[in-house]
Amino acid sequence: MRVIARKTLRDFYEKHADSKASLEAWFHEVSAAEWRGPQEIKSRYPSADFLPGKRVVFNIKGNTYRLIVNIHYNTRIVFIRFVGTHAQYDKIDATTI
Numbered sequence: 001m002r003v004i005a006r007k008t009l010r011d012f013y014e015k016h017a018d019s020k021a022s023l024e025a026w027f028h029e030v031s032a033a034e035w036r037g038p039q040e041i042k043s044r045y046p047s048a049d050f051l052p053g054k055r056v057v058f059n060i061k062g063n064t065y066r067l068i069v070n071i072h073y074n075t076r077i078v079f080i081r082f083v084g085t086h087a088q089y090d091k092i093d094a095t096t097i
Helices: 006-015 017-032 038-044 086-090
Strands: 002-004 049-051 055-060 065-072 077-085
Touching (some): 002 017, 006 017, 017 055
């Protein structure tokens, strides 16, 4: 999968250094993946939540952080829509971000 945009992850872990290893691991795993649908994600990430609009919420670093992506399975592109703390996540509407 192609992840757009890695810079979003970098910007976040520059402010939250403890998230770096987890976000980099996620990035490398997803870059090597070839997901064709939600069931393939769920088998690797059982705690992932699926939202309308092909959005997926991943728990990062033991659910300390949340990452929302929009996945276009047909073009194999993962768009990062949000990365933040749990408190920041609670303040947004994950279905529209």
